[in-house]
Amino acid sequence: MTAAIEATGLGKRYGRRRWALRDCTLSVPAGRVVGLVGANGAGKSTLLHLAVGLLRPTAGGIAVLGAPPAAGPAQLARVSFVAQDAPLYPGLSVADHLRLGRGLNPGWDDGIATDRIDRLGLDRDQPAGRLSGGQRAQLALTLAVAKRPELLILDEPASSLDPLARREFLAGLMEAVADQELTVVLSSHLLGDVERVCDHLVVLDGGRVRLAGDVEDLLAAHHLLTGPRRDVRRLPASQRVVQASHTERQTTLLVRTEEPILDPAWTEAAVGLEDLVLAYMAPETAPEIAEVAG
Amino acid sequence: MIDFRIDGKSGVAPYQQIVQQVRQALRLGLLREGDQLPTVKEVVAQVAINPNTVLKAYRELEHEGLAAGRPGRGTFITRSLADGSLAAHRALRTALVRWLADARRAGLDDDSIDALFQTTFRDAAGAGVA
Numbered sequence: 001m002t003a004a005i006e007a008t009g010l011g012k013r014y015g016r017r018r019w020a021l022r023d024c025t026l027s028v029p030a031g032r033v034v035g036l037v038g039a040n041g042a043g044k045s046t047l048l049h050l051a052v053g054l055l056r057p058t059a060g061g062i063a064v065l066g067a068p069p070a071a072g073p074a075q076l077a078r079v080s081f082v083a084q085d086a087p088l089y090p091g092l093s094v095a096d097h098l099r100l101g102r103g104l105n106p107g108w109d110d111g112i113a114t115d116r117i118d119r120l121g122l123d124r125d126q127p128a129g130r131l132s133g134g135q136r137a138q139l140a141l142t143l144a145v146a147k148r149p150e151l152l153i154l155d156e157p158a159s160s161l162d163p164l165a166r167r168e169f170l171a172g173l174m175e176a177v178a179d180q181e182l183t184v185v186l187s188s189h190l191l192g193d194v195e196r197v198c199d200h201l202v203v204l205d206g207g208r209v210r211l212a213g214d215v216e217d218l219l220a221a222h223h224l225l226t227g228p229r230r231d232v233r234r235l236p237a238s239q240r241v242v243q244a245s246h247t248e249r250q251t252t253l254l255v256r257t258e259e260p261i262l263d264p265a266w267t268e269a270a271v272g273l274e275d276l277v278l279a280y281m282a283p284e285t286a287p288e289i290a291e292v293a294g
Numbered sequence: 295m296i297d298f299r300i301d302g303k304s305g306v307a308p309y310q311q312i313v314q315q316v317r318q319a320l321r322l323g324l325l326r327e328g329d330q331l332p333t334v335k336e337v338v339a340q341v342a343i344n345p346n347t348v349l350k351a352y353r354e355l356e357h358e359g360l361a362a363g364r365p366g367r368g369t370f371i372t373r374s375l376a377d378g379s380l381a382a383h384r385a386l387r388t389a390l391v392r393w394l395a396d397a398r399r400a401g402l403d404d405d406s407i408d409a410l411f412q413t414t415f416r417d418a419a420g421a422g423v424a
Contacts, residue, residue, distance in 0.1 A: 174339070175335055178338050199347075
């Protein structure tokens with residue numbers, strides 16, 4: 001199967017010095033709901049803008065659904081993009097937006113659009129500028145979904161919404177995933193939301209990919225170990241230390257390994273998605289410097 | 295029809311939460327043989343989780359022989375877990391309500407009641423009583 005997004009050595013530099021994204025090699029499988037997470041400035045928006053063709057790479061390459069981003073009308077029709085804060089035309093009504101969507105998108109499905117608008121109870125004559133934040137996000141999602149894309153990309157789609165509107169937005173998004181064969185890539189720093197809806201995870205930090213994979217596999221491969229204090233350099237070679245902290249007597253480790261943990265000195269606990277993401281985002285515990293004096 | 299709830303902070307994987315809620319509903323007689331489970335679309339529209347999570351839960355229920363998918367129609371319950379014990383539930387519940395009232399009168403809060411129940415349950419199970 002063709003990857004939804006395939007990046008090789010992808011980099012984007014703003015100005016002369018600042019690399020927003022660097023050496024990004026990534027294969028995002030189709031059919032997933034992908035959570036792209038990272039701190040502000042980690043490169044999330046840059047990666048998404050490269051994927052939809054709003055930015056051109058400084059280095060490396062990126063293919064979306066097997067073709068260059070925004071290569072032509074046919075490729076544009078396959079990808080929907082909802083930018084941060086769901087931009088709409090404030091002076092245009094809900095009905096105007098649907099008319100625009102119909103006129104601009106060859107694959108437009110009016111049934112999907114009207115069904116969603118009806119269920120949301122949106123007044124078609126209302127200007128978009130007078131809708132609530134939640135309603136604006138839902139209208140933007142409706143336009144993006146009714147286009148019937150193969151890939152839907154959303155940049156921080158729900159981060160400015162209140163918890164109820166956010167939940168409703170995510171429910172609407174998941175309904176679209178259940179209904180249509182759709183790959184979704186969404187950036188978010190709301191890890192609870194990511195845990196609920198995403199089955200594939202990409203963690204960016206400082207413009208680089210720190211972690212990528214199916215959530216289930218990643219959680220199964222990571223273990224939180226607590227035990228008597230010890231030197232992490234004496235661990236089995238198959239265990240990679242992601243994060244380590246020590247007190248006088250105790251050592252707590254987050255390790256990645258495909259092998260079972262056999263040492264009876266460790267108390268093992270399951271790792272949640274939030275712990276995992278935070279461990280990979282924390283700069284002082286980046287894998288290559290997770291070395292600790294024993 | 296059963297309504298699912300997903301607790302993001304429980305530490306239990308969402309698909310397991312669905313499986314557990316179906317099992318519990320079967321034990322309590324709230325779901326019976328022949329009942330239809332909500333469609334994947336209905337569940338995700340209600341609780342905002344990944345559709346694959348629901349599919350995984352339903353596959354697990356099928357694997358356990360509790361449910362079966364009928365192509366184009368949905369997933370249906372094929373076996374009950376309540377059986378003969380269901381008749382005894384009413385009296386047991388009444389006794390439990392009375393016990394809870396006693397516990398509160400003795401000054402136990404929710405956490406103490408839960409802790410007392412859990413340890414007693416474990417001890418009794420260990421002694422082969424439960």
